[in-house]
Amino acid sequence: MSEQRDATGLTKPWERLGLHDMITINAVKYSVQSSTKDGQVLREIDRPDVSAAFTHAQYDEIRQTANFSRIPEGLHPDVVKAHSALGAMLMGDLSDQSTSMMRWREDYVLTLIAMHEQGEVSLTHKSVAIAIAGSLGDKVDEIQKERQLRADKPGGGTSYRLRKRPGARRVLQWRRDYLKNVGDILHLGDRKPLCGGSLLQPEVAAIISEEVAKYATLAKPHKSQIVIDTQDRVVLINVARRHSHLEQVSKGEECEPPELLRVPDRKTILAAINRLDKFTVMCGRHGIDYAVKRMPAVRGSTETLVPLQRIEFDESPVDLLTLATLSGVWTVLSEEQRAKIKRKRRWLGVAIDVATRCVVGMHIANKGSTEAAIPTFKMILEDKSHLLGGLEGENLSWHQCGGFSQVVMDQGSGNISDRTRTALSDLGVKVLYAPAGDPAQRGVGERIFRTVGTYVYPRVDGRTFSNVRERGDYPSKAFASLTDDELARVMVAGVVGYYHNMPHKELNGKTPYEAWEKQTDRYGVTGRPDANHTRVAFGFRKRKRATRYGITHQGLHYTNDEIDKHYLHGGGELEIAYDPDDLGYISVRTDTWTAAPCLDPDMKGVSIKDWQAVCAAERHIKDEDKERRVMARHAAKQAIRGIQDNARSRATILYSEVSAEQIDRAEKRIFGKYAMAHDDMPVVDGQLGEAVETISEEDQNATQPSSPQQDDWDFTDK
Numbered sequence: 001m002s003e004q005r006d007a008t009g010l011t012k013p014w015e016r017l018g019l020h021d022m023i024t025i026n027a028v029k030y031s032v033q034s035s036t037k038d039g040q041v042l043r044e045i046d047r048p049d050v051s052a053a054f055t056h057a058q059y060d061e062i063r064q065t066a067n068f069s070r071i072p073e074g075l076h077p078d079v080v081k082a083h084s085a086l087g088a089m090l091m092g093d094l095s096d097q098s099t100s101m102m103r104w105r106e107d108y109v110l111t112l113i114a115m116h117e118q119g120e121v122s123l124t125h126k127s128v129a130i131a132i133a134g135s136l137g138d139k140v141d142e143i144q145k146e147r148q149l150r151a152d153k154p155g156g157g158t159s160y161r162l163r164k165r166p167g168a169r170r171v172l173q174w175r176r177d178y179l180k181n182v183g184d185i186l187h188l189g190d191r192k193p194l195c196g197g198s199l200l201q202p203e204v205a206a207i208i209s210e211e212v213a214k215y216a217t218l219a220k221p222h223k224s225q226i227v228i229d230t231q232d233r234v235v236l237i238n239v240a241r242r243h244s245h246l247e248q249v250s251k252g253e254e255c256e257p258p259e260l261l262r263v264p265d266r267k268t269i270l271a272a273i274n275r276l277d278k279f280t281v282m283c284g285r286h287g288i289d290y291a292v293k294r295m296p297a298v299r300g301s302t303e304t305l306v307p308l309q310r311i312e313f314d315e316s317p318v319d320l321l322t323l324a325t326l327s328g329v330w331t332v333l334s335e336e337q338r339a340k341i342k343r344k345r346r347w348l349g350v351a352i353d354v355a356t357r358c359v360v361g362m363h364i365a366n367k368g369s370t371e372a373a374i375p376t377f378k379m380i381l382e383d384k385s386h387l388l389g390g391l392e393g394e395n396l397s398w399h400q401c402g403g404f405s406q407v408v409m410d411q412g413s414g415n416i417s418d419r420t421r422t423a424l425s426d427l428g429v430k431v432l433y434a435p436a437g438d439p440a441q442r443g444v445g446e447r448i449f450r451t452v453g454t455y456v457y458p459r460v461d462g463r464t465f466s467n468v469r470e471r472g473d474y475p476s477k478a479f480a481s482l483t484d485d486e487l488a489r490v491m492v493a494g495v496v497g498y499y500h501n502m503p504h505k506e507l508n509g510k511t512p513y514e515a516w517e518k519q520t521d522r523y524g525v526t527g528r529p530d531a532n533h534t535r536v537a538f539g540f541r542k543r544k545r546a547t548r549y550g551i552t553h554q555g556l557h558y559t560n561d562e563i564d565k566h567y568l569h570g571g572g573e574l575e576i577a578y579d580p581d582d583l584g585y586i587s588v589r590t591d592t593w594t595a596a597p598c599l600d601p602d603m604k605g606v607s608i609k610d611w612q613a614v615c616a617a618e619r620h621i622k623d624e625d626k627e628r629r630v631m632a633r634h635a636a637k638q639a640i641r642g643i644q645d646n647a648r649s650r651a652t653i654l655y656s657e658v659s660a661e662q663i664d665r666a667e668k669r670i671f672g673k674y675a676m677a678h679d680d681m682p683v684v685d686g687q688l689g690e691a692v693e694t695i696s697e698e699d700q701n702a703t704q705p706s707s708p709q710q711d712d713w714d715f716t717d718k
Helices: 054-063 077-084 098-115 123-131 135-150 168-180 202-216 223-250 265-273 280-286 288-294 333-342 374-381 418-428 440-453 484-501 512-523 531-538 561-568 608-620 625-649 660-671 697-700
Strands: 022-025 028-036 039-044 052-056 068-071 312-321 343-353 357-366 404-408 431-436 540-549 550-553 554-557 573-579 582-589 595-596
Touching: 028 484, 039 054, 052 054, 054 068, 068 531, 098 135, 098 168, 098 418, 123 135, 123 168, 202 223, 202 265, 202 280, 223 265, 280 288, 288 333, 312 357, 312 374, 333 404, 343 374, 343 484, 357 374, 357 484, 374 418, 374 531, 418 431, 431 595, 531 573, 531 582, 531 595, 540 561, 540 660, 550 561, 550 573, 550 582, 554 582, 608 660
Parallel strands: 312 404, 404 431
Antiparallel strands: 022 028, 022 068, 028 039, 039 052, 312 343, 343 357, 540 550, 540 573, 550 554, 573 582, 582 595
């Protein structure tokens, strides 16, 4: 097998697919037959006897196309059941009210678990009821208040509303559901009636579920007894239906033959038993205390071998007083201006792969940036070598990336914002929470801060030291010479150049770099989600009207077959998801989420910020001055090509907190007067794109000027 290599010449790790993943290629759905070092073998779901084999290079090429989709665990029975019950495939597709309700229930579960571990409450109905009326309810109310006042918007929220406290029985049930499904928040949603087909009749599936649940009880029934009881129950229902039918016939009544249930075979019932969560079974058969002591995942053990199986995420104040400006600005300031600039500490967020100790995501932000964790988790999926900024040397590469399945973090306000929690859930990532202030639960994650403090900070002016006593007489403010972008380069160089090449005791003397290369060669990495799925999970959302040219976003047109069908049938607004760092595609929600390409292919990889910056001059051109507007658009296109060429060299781990509302205001200000005119449309094979049908007055009204905003966002805003 030929090795797959990336642009730097390094061997790329092969992606490991889960046996319950659902893959879609050109509208054909596949299950995973095998995923090994030799390649991927997929089986068509509708034609199980048809299989397709791909080398890893072929699969990687297909994965990057718009016609590819991968839903992790999408065919797992428990996942299908949860999605069907909620009526949605993604947490992000639920209403804000539903998402808020699920977070509120999760708050009760996590707080109850923490209080039980501290011995403050027992898991009896009476004890939990007292706690809800007292300290448990007070703690959750405070969490809700803080989250609503923090609000993921500029300026934060100004009011809050507390929910009525639930009953003890409901909270205990939420806890059981949450632990049974290893922290999957979707199982805390309100259930809707199941829909869709199934190999099992709904009544039979319900009977199997009820009887199998009895296996996880203190009675400790044998599996064979569960099989017999389940089959007997189905047979008795059929006997009763036949008897009822005979009675009706004997009375001379006309009636249809009864619908009899298919008796499930032994294999089906045993498979249902084997799918029960091991922790739940151990809790039911031996008690919760027994299970907690014997289940490593619950205690937070990091005994794992597969790369990216478990990620630990944490934030800590950067032990430097940095200058809150970029180098390009700093160099043109006078000494007097420089002295006036406020010096402050920054916060460093780090995502670490427990199996190899490699840092796979990192950001620097102001304290309280509630969305800063989002780009960090997105970095895990991407090759980050371009962030090295020209650093060269042996083993100097930040190519460690892939899909991930579990994240451990504390309950700090920043990293569990609603958007963060929703994005991870939509990617199928399980979240485990460690008690705040308990480093033992995140031992791998917090050790890197000590490493950075020991080997990186001492080499930089402006070190604040961990506390005042350690700092002594060192004049930190006077020596705070690092700007933000310089600090970012120092951190990347320190982590990739030093930390990744430092032998670790936990790795038997190997470096994280060596551990990654060895273990990815043996195990591969978990398959990454497709681009459309990633954009929906991590991107911003808004509603847009469909017109004859598709959907207009940032003055550009996007369309696909689903948008055209929606417009032809007189549809109104559609929900879109967009990546602020890439205008090449948007995702559009009709029945499902589909990718819609920009009609201008040059927009691939162009960020909204760069595009708005080069188009800002257009907002002063009058509507009727079509020729000037077209010339300005062409000039912007030429400018954006230069920006695009340098984008990767300008990339950084600095987090710039720009909200969806700020982007919307800038879009109205710059592009509000018009959508891209017909004269601006790109020429493809000598022909302009044709409209779907004659434009209506309603569509013409959609392009009228928007009312001016008093607080329009400008690129000079800080």
